[in-house]
Amino acid sequence: NAGVTQTPKFRILKIGQSMTLQCTQDMNHNYMYWYRQDPGMGLKLIYYSVGAGITDKGEVPNGYNVSRSTTEDFPLRLELAAPSQTSVYFCASSYSGGGTDTQYFGPGTRLTVL
């Protein structure tokens, strides 16, 4: 199993540009998450999904959109990029949301907005 994969690994955007961060998991996990990690900080939840077709906002959803058309994929869309969105973005997944299940994280996408 590849686990959780993310593309691209690095990206530089200009202010106002848009892009989609890709996330795929091959573990048949129901739950998927997007986090951002600012330098020296913990992770903040952007959006999450409990299954295909179901998404909801986390702590910091402004400026982002998500969709979940399949169990495997959970892309994150940035519209009108701003310098405040410079961060490292992590996608994660878990089989269910509770109990002993932990989240498995992808390698991250480092995004810089200039």
Added chain:
Amino acid sequence: ELKVEQNPLFLSMQEGKNYTIYCNYSTTSDRLYWYRQDPGKSLESLFVLLSNGAVKQEGRLMASLDTKARLSTLHITAAVHDLSATYFCAVDLTPYGQNFVFGPGTRLSVLP
């Protein structure tokens, strides 16, 4: 608003020494998670603590949870250089793992 705090934020310790990292959270939760992150890398799950009094151990690391005190500890025994990393605790606000709140992390450096 839930706050998750960690203490200390930075820790430099010598090999062979013991130390404890503390994680306090401000609202009721029965589940707490510990993760490790190496520089420039992703997060790796260490422990899942599901109830009051839960204790988990793996190698030189031991984690415990006191839900009444809203406190978790990560104890390091006889530290080695390979334990150098940033350690995060995270609290699940919901019963179904839908809203994790992470602490700011404790950056641990183990010196020879």
